Amino acid sequence: MGSIVEFDIACVQRLWPGPPAAPLEMREAFCGCLVRRCEQRYDPEEFDRIRLALDRSNYRVDSTGVPSEFGQLIAECQTALDRGELSVR
Numbered sequence: 337m338g339s340i341v342e343f344d345i346a347c348v349q350r351l352w353p354g355p356p357a358a359p360l361e362m363r364e365a366f367c368g369c370l371v372r373r374c375e376q377r378y379d380p381e382e383f384d385r386i387r388l389a390l391d392r393s394n395y396r397v398d399s400t401g402v403p404s405e406f407g408q409l410i411a412e413c414q415t416a417l418d419r420g421e422l423s424v425r
Contacts, residue, residue, distance in 0.1 A: 340371060343387050347371070350395035353414050365422040369413035377409065 347367035354362065374383050389401025397407045416422050 339384065339387055343390075344368075344371060346391070346395060351390075351397075351410065353410060354417075359424075361424045362417065365424045366413050366417050369416055369422050370409060373409045373413065374406075377405075 344364075344367050347370060348360070348363045351370065352358065352363045352366060354366070374386070378386065386402055386406065389399055390397070393399030393402070396402075397410065413422070417424075
């Protein structure tokens with residue numbers, strides 16, 4: 337569980353694809369989407385391996401150990417946010 341919280345924080349800081357000045361609430365909504373989609377797509381052990389690979393590579397999505405489809409999940413969450421489909425608190 338702690339590793340998902342750490343991933344959430346790192347996501348807000350390093351995986352957010354939008355403008356750096358975007359409100360924290362938008363970045364959190366995006367990262368919540370990314371975590372949910374990863375939990376749906378990957379089993380817990382695989383998601384742990386992906387998080388570790390991201391951490392080791394300074395969150396580069398093209399790194400060894402990060403599946404190519406991970407970038408697609410990022411794009412899907414960005415699109416959902418742009419369309420207003422994600423709840424921004």
